[in-house]
Amino acid sequence: MAKQYDVLFRLLLLGDSGVGKTCLLCRFTDNEFHPSHISTIGVDFKMKTLEIDGIKVRIQIWDTAGQERYQTITKQYYRRAQGIFLVYDITSERSFQHIMKWASDVDEYAPDKVQKILVGNKSDEEQKRQVATAQGNKLAKAYGMDFFETSAFTNHNITESFTRLAELVLQANKKDLDVLRVSINDKLNLAALEEEEGVCDSSSDAQKTCWC
């Protein structure tokens, strides 16, 4: 049986309530858009496998509740992430201002080499725009992050932004990957490598069917 992926890692969607985190995720994994999506309570994730430079990359994307009150919970998941999307809504100045707070939480709770990108969602709602593209660019530059304006509604820049973060995470872990590829030549589980007790039964979980 052909293995379904070479490497697995975890990405995390962060940002204020209502900026469209769940919609971005559904568009990316299922190519669906539900305007009447329900609020996310707690956390959940979806998976998708991409191919980057000939490597089958399975990404596990964790979606979180945006309300401040839930942050005690969601912060517990930061340490497991290798990549983080900081998402704001271009029609909400407030959600953009809060990016600073989200970024500083990430600095505090996520692993040091975590990769981040900035995403301004709802780019289709041009007439309601409160945050100029230039502002997003400037902030991303200040943080040394890549920046995308996306629309889950029109499917604009969705695959691009997810793929970009996946590439960054791959690059950041490339050294380990190369070494391990030689030595193990089997499915790699970056997510597990970053944990203290993460040795998995690799044969059985590589064969797990995808339910995305």
Add this chain to the structure above:
Amino acid sequence: MLFISRKKRKMAEITQALSMTPVDVGALRRMAISEGGLLTDEIRCKVWPRLLNVPVGSILEELDKVERENNKDYNQVLLDVQRSLRRFPPGMPDEQREGLQEELIDIILWVLQKNPQLHYYQGYHDIVVTFLLVLGERLATALVEKLSTHHLRWCHFFSKVCSNFLFFFNPEVYDFMQQAEVGTIFALSWLITWFGHVLSDFRHVVRLYDFFLACHPLMPIYFAAVIVLYREEEVLDCECDMAMLHHLLSQIPQDLPYETLISRAGDLFVQFPPSELAKEAAQTAASTFKDFELASAQQRPDSVLRQRRKEQQQQAPVEAQRGTMAVVQPTARRFVRLAVMGLTVALGAAALAVVNSALEWAPKFDLLFP
């Protein structure tokens, strides 16, 4: 035919209990718990206030207007109510639904304004919408206010022992979940919305509300435990991985045998009443702590870990780069596991803090999450 006659008989018994002076609340509780629950929304309108001990005479004719602008909770409430379409019956005309959504916002803001010790959290709207759809605005407001200041805060206060519950009911499932570090977050939305957020069939939701309203405030936790135990095989067959297990558990099967599970939850409650659990939880905590002390004294895991890390870094710089996993050896595993257990407890406590500070109670949580 038999079912119809049973239903008729039950309805007659409920009417009888309601007509007594004083109303026979004990009988009403039994009806709400027993098979089929309270049967119709019409009956629920009469019985739910009795179960919560809300005098019907005290219900306001009209709510005072709530100021929406400059209301600290309004934005979040609006965001959640706008995203609650799925909670309304599929065939409902848009206009009617939009009217109900406005009422939903009013009820939430009204209760929060009248009880400044309460704070809004996402999921609260899922509770309120259930009451609104069954009872209408006035009655729903009165009951939700009562529930928020009583049942919910109790449930949240004790939800931190949720993970321990499983231990007493089924140590194998508990151990497995501990090993996967899955925590209790998968059940968070179940508990804080009384399953309203996760069940798609409204009839199942109200059936559970009948049950919970008639029972001890901790019953939703027992019910959550019963669901996990009902899925024991699936759980133990699942890959022992936090993500996989979280995903499996958080997706509630929509075809659960609700009446059976309600009976089981009731049995569990009788077998392990909250007082019993509290006692055992305290003992477990104590023995865990003793183990921990012993492990520390014998193995000095801190220094063991540090020493190993140093050696590994010298010998194999690549492995050191991969993270701490590589240096945790079997002798230190016990220590790690204990640390993980501590983390899980912390996670449970964190969940508690979110909702508990929301429905406010312990002042120290308010300091943490103002």
